[in-house]
Amino acid sequence: MKVVANSSLCQGHARCEDLCPEVFATDAIEGKVVIEKPDFPAELEEKVRLAVRNCPEGALRIAKGVAL
Amino acid sequence: MTFQWQPSSPDHVPADLIVDFDFFDVPAEVTDPVQIWHDLVRRGAPPIFYTPRNGGHWVFLKYHDIVEGYRNHEVFSTYQTPIPPIEPFPVMQPQGVDPPQHDVFRKLLAPMFTPLAVRRMTEGLQHRAHVLISSFAGSGKCDFVADYASIFPTGTFLELFGMPEERLPEFLELAHTFFRSTDAEVRAANLRDIYAVLDGMFRAKRDYPGSDIASTIVTALDEQGRPYPWQDILNCGFLLFVAGLDTVTNTMTYVWRYLATTPAARAHFRERLDDPSAFLVAIEELMRINAVSNLFRRVTHDCDFRGVHLRRNDRVILPNTVANRDPSVFENPQSIDLDRKVNNHVTFGVGPHRCMGSHLAKREIVVSLQEWLRVIPEFELAPEAEAGSSFGGSVMGFTSLKLLW
Ligand code: SF4
Numbered sequence: 001m002k003v004v005a006n007s008s009l010c011q012g013h014a015r016c017e018d019l020c021p022e023v024f025a026t027d028a029i030e031g032k033v034v035i036e037k038p039d040f041p042a043e044l045e046e047k048v049r050l051a052v053r054n055c056p057e058g059a060l061r062i063a064k065g066v067a068l
Numbered sequence: 069m070t071f072q073w074q075p076s077s078p079d080h081v082p083a084d085l086i087v088d089f090d091f092f093d094v095p096a097e098v099t100d101p102v103q104i105w106h107d108l109v110r111r112g113a114p115p116i117f118y119t120p121r122n123g124g125h126w127v128f129l130k131y132h133d134i135v136e137g138y139r140n141h142e143v144f145s146t147y148q149t150p151i152p153p154i155e156p157f158p159v160m161q162p163q164g165v166d167p168p169q170h171d172v173f174r175k176l177l178a179p180m181f182t183p184l185a186v187r188r189m190t191e192g193l194q195h196r197a198h199v200l201i202s203s204f205a206g207s208g209k210c211d212f213v214a215d216y217a218s219i220f221p222t223g224t225f226l227e228l229f230g231m232p233e234e235r236l237p238e239f240l241e242l243a244h245t246f247f248r249s250t251d252a253e254v255r256a257a258n259l260r261d262i263y264a265v266l267d268g269m270f271r272a273k274r275d276y277p278g279s280d281i282a283s284t285i286v287t288a289l290d291e292q293g294r295p296y297p298w299q300d301i302l303n304c305g306f307l308l309f310v311a312g313l314d315t316v317t318n319t320m321t322y323v324w325r326y327l328a329t330t331p332a333a334r335a336h337f338r339e340r341l342d343d344p345s346a347f348l349v350a351i352e353e354l355m356r357i358n359a360v361s362n363l364f365r366r367v368t369h370d371c372d373f374r375g376v377h378l379r380r381n382d383r384v385i386l387p388n389t390v391a392n393r394d395p396s397v398f399e400n401p402q403s404i405d406l407d408r409k410v411n412n413h414v415t416f417g418v419g420p421h422r423c424m425g426s427h428l429a430k431r432e433i434v435v436s437l438q439e440w441l442r443v444i445p446e447f448e449l450a451p452e453a454e455a456g457s458s459f460g461g462s463v464m465g466f467t468s469l470k471l472l473w
Contacts, residue, residue, distance in 0.1 A: 011422040014183045018348045031182030031427070056412045
């Protein structure tokens with residue numbers, strides 16, 4: 001499984017980073033999301049899903065298997 | 069419904085969308101200003117209604133409409149929005165302009181307020197919080213508003229702007245008048261005073277730049293390598309002054325008021341002092357339930373929105389507290405669940421104008437709470453204290469909060 005971000009929607013709330021710092025970080029310029037581990041391990045799935053659901057801009061999405 | 073009809077509204081507003089509502093008016097028997105908004109919902113006010121008060125304006129009461137008000141800047145502008153109208157009103161940079169002009173100062177300021185930048189400020193915040201709390205901890209009581217919540221954010225502003233501590237009383241006075249005075253002449257003089265202080269500060273930083281935010285703004289160059297217009301620089305300073313003080317003060321006051329009356333919540337935070345992610349989840353819930361600001365927008369052109377006719381220059385209020393308790397989005401919206409899993413609150417807005425200072429504001433509150441609970445693990449409301457008064461308006465809160473421990 002893979003998590004992807006639409007950076008034109010991201011407004012830098014950093015909720016993803018707060019909830020799952022193993023996968024998400026924010027950059028030093030605009031504070032937008034940086035996905036450090038797009039192919040996250042299965043044990044992080046719940047945390048990643050929570051981060052995706054808590055993004056106030058709907059900027060994150062989980063994609064199954066397919067490379068994007 | 070028991071709303072009064074006001075015949076004096078503009079003719080594009082149908083009578084059934086008119087509600088007599090004054091967002092500054094918190095009746096004496098209402099102990100929490102947020103309740104005036106939730107009363108509207110409870111009493112069945114239309115989800116989009118018009119009130120003739122304060123110069124006349126619309127109010128949105130649905131989460132998704134409020135979010136649309138934030139996102140769709142082509143219809144809902146942030147330029148010249150004050151309610152009641154104040155003219156001339158300074159154009160805050162970048163919050164008071166819309167994209168693409170908005171992006172210029174947003175890009176300039178953003179790097180100074182990212183989570184990374186805020187992390188670097190943490191030690192300074194911890195130190196100041198600790199010193200301030202220690203100064204009154206031994207006395208067993210305080211007025212949280214006067215002794216902590218109003219001082220801490222203003223001190224943070226001075227620190228970020230590289231200003232000496234001694235100027236704290238002067239800045240506190242300017243901020244106090246700005247946020248509380250309703251007298252038009254006093255307000256106008258206060259605005260001039262704030263701009264004069266900002267002007268002096270930026271001049272000094274231009275001549276002797278340091279590594280602070282004011283220096284960064286004043287020495288920045290545009291794409292052609294020229295300094296930014298002086299008025300825009302002042303307007304940036306004004307935004308940072310106005311945006312970071314009262315909002316943080318009042319959010320903190322709400323949070324401490326809740327903790328003072330809720331032993332289980334104090335315990336919840338104490339047990340998570342060393343567990344940052346659990347601490348943050350609980351803080352996020354307090355951000356949701358204690359949204360103190362009601363944001364304004366101005367309609368850019370005549371249009372229909374959700375079947376309601378809006379006219380160019382109509383003002384709109386987006387009450388965050390109402391969005392944050394919309395039952396179609398939040399489960400059990402009125403109850404405070406410190407472990408709430410999905411929490412898409414709009415306390416800091418959404419879309420391009422999302423509060424740039426949100427990470428700093430949250431950090432100020434997190435650090436304050438951690439330092440406070442380490443020194444003062446248990447506290448309560450002072451029983452004999454007159455409650456202090458509360459106020460509505462664009463930022464809601466309390467004039468005092470007496471605590472005992
Ligand atoms: S929570 Fe959403 S908007 Fe915020 S940084 Fe993450 S992806 Fe961006």
